[in-house]
Amino acid sequence: MHAATTSAVDRRQLRDVFGAYITGVAVITTLDAEGRPCGVTANSFSSVSLDPPLVLWSQALNARSFPAFSRHERFVVNVLAKHQLELSQRFAIPGADKFAGVDCRPGIGGLPVLADCCAHFECRKVTTWPGGDHAVFLGLIERFERSASEGLAFGGGRYLVTRAHAEAAGAPG
DSSP: OOOOOGGGOOHHHHHHHHTTSOEEOEEEEEEOTTSOEEEEEESOOEEEEETTEEEEEEEETTOTTHHHHHHOSEEEEEEOBTTOHHHHHHHHSOSSOTTTTOOEEEOGGGOEEETTOSEEEEEEEEEEEEETTEEEEEEEEEEEEEOSOOBEEEETTEEEEOOOOTTOOOOOO
16 A cells, blocks of 8 residues: 655556546537537546536646637547547647548537447536646536447557446445
């Protein structure tokens, strides 16, 4: 067991410990100031509330796309399906046109909704909070959908595919 104070955190070790928590994988999309599509891979997405329907996600302040997400009033959470590993990797790497050749449709406000995902949440940003080297975005869900596809997962520094537990009886929370 490791205990650390904020002044003595080994970042690599902390990332490894965070990796024990298996998450889904999403590509968050919006439009930049010129109206061009912008997107980033995130596993920091979480549900917050059913009434009102709220979600949150966080992004590094030094991410190239941070200005677009901080300025725009909307974002879309595209929850990736298990066959979309390449899409996750594409949007995780800074640089070139991430949308070149990517099948998507315009959502609310013209924001890109990626095709063939297992779920989408089209959101209006409610607020943004500072969170250390990240910003936390809270969004009100305005439209959502679910497909029959299984989700892509990430944990322990690698991509995973989830399976139902043999003793699964319900859901937490």
